[in-house]
Amino acid sequence: MKAFVVREPGDVALREWPEPIDVEDEVLVTPLIAGVCGTDLELIDGSIDLAYVRYPLVLGHEWVGRLEADVVDVGPTGTHVVVEGIIPCGVCDACVRGASNLCHVYDEIGFTRPGALAEHVSVPCGLVHALGDDVALDDAALIEPMAVVWRALTRVPLRRGLRVAIIGDGTIALLAAHLVRLFEPTSTTIIGRRNEQRELATSAGADEFVIGTPQASFDLVIEAAGAGAAVASAIERCARGGMVILLGLPPHGTTVALAPDDLVNNDVIIQGSFSYTRSAFADVVRRVNGGDLRPSFLITHRFSLDDAATAVNVLRGNEMTGEPRGKVVIDLTRG
Ligand SMILES: [Zn+2]
Ligand SMILES: [Zn+2]
Known part of the structure; x- marks a missing residue:
């Protein structure tokens, strides 16, 4: 499959990448819209603490996708979903007291395991959240960064x-x-x-x-x-x-x-405030599903996966021409 991969710091490109393999308790998801952010630039440049990244890396941690199989308690194949990026171990003292953002075993989609700027991504079933039928993909693509903000506000x-x-x-x-x-x-x-x-x-x-x-x-x-x-x-x-x-x-x-x-x-x-907890992420999903939050007005730039490198340039401000710049997204539904 095609994926936007950082092979090592400074070397990012659209590349051929192996399809995810079948893993127990994980489900295959087709990413539909994925935002890119300043953290992706740090991952590309290698300026992020090495404890939080594993190369080569498929980027993409702010995203919405479609289930490729039925998931119990979530929905059938085809359901639009968002997925918590931080994969908590569930047993360390931080996880037990609800501070899953501080899990001792740091593992995160788009940081230490393949992200969503690819044709498919495999994710743990327990971290998948279904979206309501009336939720726009563009709004859902902003759930991850909203969870970061929400967690900070609620502290x-x-x-x-x-x-x-x-x-x-x-x-x-x-x-x-x-x-x-x-x-x-x-x-x-x-x-x-x-x-x-x-x-x-x-x-x-x-x-x-x-x-x-x-x-x-x-x-x-x-x-x-x-x-x-x-x-x-x-x-x-x-x-x-x-x-x-x-x-x-x-x-x-x-x-x-x-x-x-x-x-x-x-x-x-x-x-x-660091990242988000499981409960902050779930709160934001609930509010998006309930219609309280409609942040898609923030999306100002949209590119296909083939043009992901241009998206990164825009994000760096290299193509800044005095126009507003909100969220830059990759629309994976575009050919
Ligand atoms: Zn981000
Ligand atoms: Zn843990």
């Missing part, structure tokens, strides 16, 4: 009526604006870098899109730019009694100067 004591700021204007920032609406904030401000993203920010539900750091302070500041300076300004912009969520991943080794007395005096929560 802190959110309540209604917060003044929210989100630093960054990439997909994760825009999804954060879309998801935080469920907590009925008083206002949501996106602090971005590219004016071209303004319309997407509005579609995501942001009340305000600003370039440069505003002087106001906020009850909840979400750092989704992945830069040390953004982390520092997130903490600075946090109101007394407020919360800071760190969603962006600055380059390894980045440090940030802190004024700990301010953190104490201001009674601030700073929360990091």
Whole structure:
């Protein structure tokens, strides 16, 4: 079959790849739509910690597909499904207490085992979730990154009526604006870098899109730019009694100067969040199936699998022509 494979860091191409072999308790799925993201660039470049990757690697960890066999408690052949990417062992202490994102045996589709940028992928049956008949594939393709954001939001004591700021204007920032609406904030401000993203920010539900750091302070500041300076300004912009969520991943080794007395005096929560738990993923699937979340407005670029290399270029910003850039997807239903 055809697959988009990183043979080793720096060497990515569409290649012939063996069809998945039959494995007990796994099912074959045909990927239909798959997003690509900054993490894929790190996997291509080899800048990701080697504990989280195994080469050669078929990319693709944000995706929706179609079952190629019946799965008990999920559905018959042909059912549209999403699949949790992290494969938890289920028995380590992290798994037992529900922190499956911290499973001691790290294994993840599109990182340590073949991903969805291929004609077929084999996945554990227990991690498959059926989609409702009326769920659009484009909305479902964004479930994985939404689960990452959702898990972060549900780690802190959110309540209604917060003044929210989100630093960054990439997909994760825009999804954060879309998801935080469920907590009925008083206002949501996106602090971005590219004016071209303004319309997407509005579609995501942001009340305000600003370039440069505003002087106001906020009850909840979400750092989704992945830069040390953004982390520092997130903490600075946090109101007394407020919360800071760190969603962006600055380059390894980045440090940030802190004024700990301010953190104490201001009674601030700073929360990091890694990937998603099984329950966060299931929550997001439920909300997508229930119609609360329709994030497909974020998809701005679409390519066939044959054009996956172009998709990667767009993602890198190499073909940036002053137009908005939301989610870049590969549509595997296109020939
Ligand atoms: Zn991703
Ligand atoms: Zn485990």
